[in-house]
Amino acid sequence: MDPNQKEHGFDDLVKLATHLPDYQIILWGIEGRQTVASELEHFNPEGSKFIGLFYQNKHYEFVSHTVGPKASRFCFKCSKFADANHWKKCDARCKRCGTFDCAPGNAKIHCDDCNINFKSKKCFDAHLIPTTSNALPYCQKYFYCKKCSLIDRTDKYRGDPHVCGAKSFCHTCLEKIGVGHECSFKVPTEEEKNKKREAQKFSKYIVYDVETVTVESGEYAGHVERGPKHQPNLICCQMFCTECYGGDCTTCKKPWDYSDEDPEERLRIENDEEKEVEDNNDDDEYYDFNAIFE
Ligand SMILES: [Zn+2]
Ligand SMILES: [Zn+2]
Ligand SMILES: [Zn+2]
Ligand SMILES: [Zn+2]
Ligand SMILES: [Zn+2]
Ligand SMILES: [Zn+2]
Structure with missing residues (x-):
């Protein structure tokens, strides 16, 4: 070239x-x-x-x-x-010592602390040293359980005790599970039920819906990930509580909607406001969010 x-x-x-x-x-x-x-x-x-x-x-x-x-x-x-989690499963990283330049050999070196066998002296030595300054060495991260013949994360590394024979995690029972696991949602205790009932006795709901139009979609040349701007032209909002369920209520706000009937006038006001913000930048506007939900 x-x-x-x-x-x-x-x-x-x-x-x-x-x-x-x-x-x-x-x-x-x-x-x-x-x-x-x-x-x-x-x-x-x-x-x-x-x-x-x-x-x-x-x-x-x-x-x-x-x-x-x-x-x-x-x-x-x-x-x-x-993806960002790749460092956990990169093929180039040795599963036993955690380094990227490991040289496995034909040796069989046993570690009495983690019970794992290593294929070279280099791998054995490396598994005793943390791979980064704030990490645990692999010797404290993984261990071999003789009872279930599995390599698992240590209690210290996982934060939970080892369950013998457990190979996978059940997201319903929120625990490590073995073969033939019978999955079931736990029946809540009477105390747990009462706690939930108490918490749900009085609640308020806010339901809203926003309709939008895409402005300038044809001539859009901005940031590709963002795409053209969605401008709301109709917003509906309704509030109800477990006492009124949408009827007359002293604590709930009345249903409310906003529609963009005069976009040009709105743009003019928005531009004016933008200018004002630029003019007095250190004057942070104060929103009282509590007042909205009083
Ligand atoms: Zn990789
Ligand atoms: Zn290794
Ligand atoms: Zn070890
Ligand atoms: Zn075990
Ligand atoms: Zn389960
Ligand atoms: Zn109400």
């Missing part, structure tokens, strides 16, 4: 990909009227390293997609795309 060349196009990218066969190169871009970027090209999918590129307005930008709850990261250790 000519380093003096000012602009590089797609042909150069293809050349780059052939020169770097060990790099997966993914090109994302926004096509037509899409609001979200999609994958346009994926070069060298078997590569062990990664370069992410984003193509927009005839420019290639370097990206790493790690923002948001479903961020995708590239693990340079096992060369796979993964």
Whole structure:
């Protein structure tokens, strides 16, 4: 590739990909009227390293997609795309000592503390040392139970005692369970029932619904993840309590709705208010939320 060349196009990218066969190169871009970027090209999918590129307005930008709850990261250790929890299950990490450069051998070294056997001296030594400054060493995280012949997390690491023979966790019973587990919701005690009844004796409900229109969806050029703005044009709200159930009530507010009948006038007011906020920025507006629910 000519380093003096000012602009590089797609042909150069293809050349780059052939020169770097060990790099997966993914090109994302926004096509037509899409609001979200999609994958346009994926070069060298078997590569062990990664370069992410984003193509927009005839420019290639370097990206790493790690923002948001479903961020995708590239693990340079096992060369796979993964989420934020990946460090727990990365294939490149040794399950016995927790290091990434472990060299398993043919040895059989037994640890009397955790009862686990290790395949090399290196692995054995590493399992006694914490992988990060505030972590427990693997020797204190995992142990082998002779009774049920399973490796499990220690009580200290999990915060709960080991249940012999338990292989999975039941989300109904909220406990570790073994084979043939009979699942059942626990029958609440009389005391628990009374507590719930007492708490539900008097309650207030607020029900609301918001209808919106998307403004400027055609010419939207903002942040792709956010998409065009949804502007509410109808908001309905009703409050009731366990005494009135929507009838006449002294404590509940009357049903309330708001509709955007004059959007231009609203925009004018909003713009004025924005200006005002800019003018006296240190004057924090005070909202009394308690007054709303009194
Ligand atoms: Zn990994
Ligand atoms: Zn190891
Ligand atoms: Zn050990
Ligand atoms: Zn056990
Ligand atoms: Zn269960
Ligand atoms: Zn009421």
